[in-house]
Amino acid sequence: MEYYCKKDEDEVGTLPEKYRSYIDRKTSFILLSVLLTGGIFLYSLSVGNADLTIFEITRTILGMPAELTHSKSIIWNLRIPRAVAAIIAGVALSISGVVLQSILRNPLGSPYTLGISHAAAFGATLSILAGTRNWLPMLDLPYMTTLSAFAFSLISTLTILAIAKYKNATPEVLILVGVALSSLLTAATMLLQFFADDSELPEIVFWTFGNLGRAYWESIYIMGFITLLASAYFFYNRWNYNAIDAGDEVARGLGVNVDRVRLTGMLVASLATAAAVSFLGIIGFVGLVCPHIARRFVGDDQRFLIPSACIVGAVLLLASDVAARLIIAPYVLPVGIITAFMGAPLFLYLLIRGYSH
């Protein structure tokens, strides 16, 4: 099948060099962002009550004897889990957002489009009430709130997937189903809140504020594992998403099984999001804004967009957490509030300024 390749190499013109430098620019953006993430990561370890310098932190991480006896435990048990959780959750939310925007053909797509955050909040609320009121004593396990949030996220996702599969629903319909489910779950959560007492209510409300302080190593391993698998799956499918971006018909003509790619993508994105939300609570805006920030720098080519969105997600969540810990130190704000405060103006700025070429 070499029909189209009869001419000599040099006849084809100077295109490849220009193209390669165009590709190099995108690759450099990704590499620079990785360096930036590393920098913010180290800096974030130095922010906190115990005054640790970046030098001491580096020594501790590298396993050298620490000058302060408690610094090892602070770094390994408090600060690193927090920063690592920020990176993982940032990646999970942002990559899910970028893929959902593509497969649902909607720039407003985000990890929460399919109702995951509302489902998780309902699951957590139910579990908190069940715990304090001893409804189901045999289920009073550690991590029950996380498990319940995760379970309800999955139920909500599977409902949408079932509608998509058996009713052949279009992306528009799926988004509307997500809106309907979100609204239903919000009503159910409010109903539970109405019956909650003075001690339960703050706990419920507090759960919904995304908080990186909830990250422990066990939860990080689970979130990290799911996010890593999801990212690998998404990156493997980058050309499928490029094809779907050109339209369902084009994608089918190129041999893409659009329905299967769409359903699996929704399922994987939901799993990654549900894992992050169940452990950490709801962190808004990252999944919507970070893909768009990445788009402004690298365009819509999923080969570059997927990795870029991951890194932008990690940077934004890390930076938001640093801000959350600095603004009213020594108190720590929930990071979800900061992401919305930082994300929204940044988003508006980028929209007004337009694409960077």
Place this chain on the structure above:
Amino acid sequence: MLKIRELQFDYKKREVLKEIEFDLNPGEVLTILGPNGVGKTTLLRCINTILTPKSGSIIVEGENVLELPRIEIAKRLGYVPQNTEPSRLTAFDAILLGRKPHIEWGMKEKDMKITRQVISDMGMEELALRYIDEMSGGELQKVSLARALVQQPRILLLDEPTSSLDLKNQLGILNTVVEVARKEHVSAVITMHDINLAIRYSDRYVLIKDGEVFAHGKEEVITPENIEAVYGVKVTIGEVSGYKMVVPVE
């Protein structure tokens, strides 16, 4: 090359295509003619199995595409839909996407080379690094055709490729199709509304009326009687500067 037998398609229990049959040889260009809503686009989508026919067979080089996996169909049939969604992708990458059916993990040097070759053959070097969301309809249509060409298909399917183009771009796109057909022995199936443009570029015609093949063959099927029967318009056929012209006389 292409053999279609007893192809039927129903949409929500309504018969859209009944007993469609025609043949096409390598290197030939065939135009499907017929009024709006007669099922021309549906027929193209059925051939490419974007829509699943109710029954019948579509034989490409001895294989029934209805029994092939989608990815294998994409290696044999290149489809250019009426519309392609412009995203923020360079023309080069949008065309490179056509190599999708042939890749495993990612694009290789060979895929880049084929893409460069098609871009050079179509004289699109100037467009190659521009973003397709900043292109005109004509430029986008060229990208769309180029994408189907890098697929290296045996058959090209084009759904009204000229409908939104100016005169020069209409000729440009169809010239490319005919050239590829002749040189690479690729067959092309095109739907078109402009009968005169069809006459200028086609070797064969399929006239569709009420979901059935009304006439099928070479230039001899383009008669005033057939056109009146299919379109319901009285025409006369004359010649201008050596080109056969269909002119409505009502």
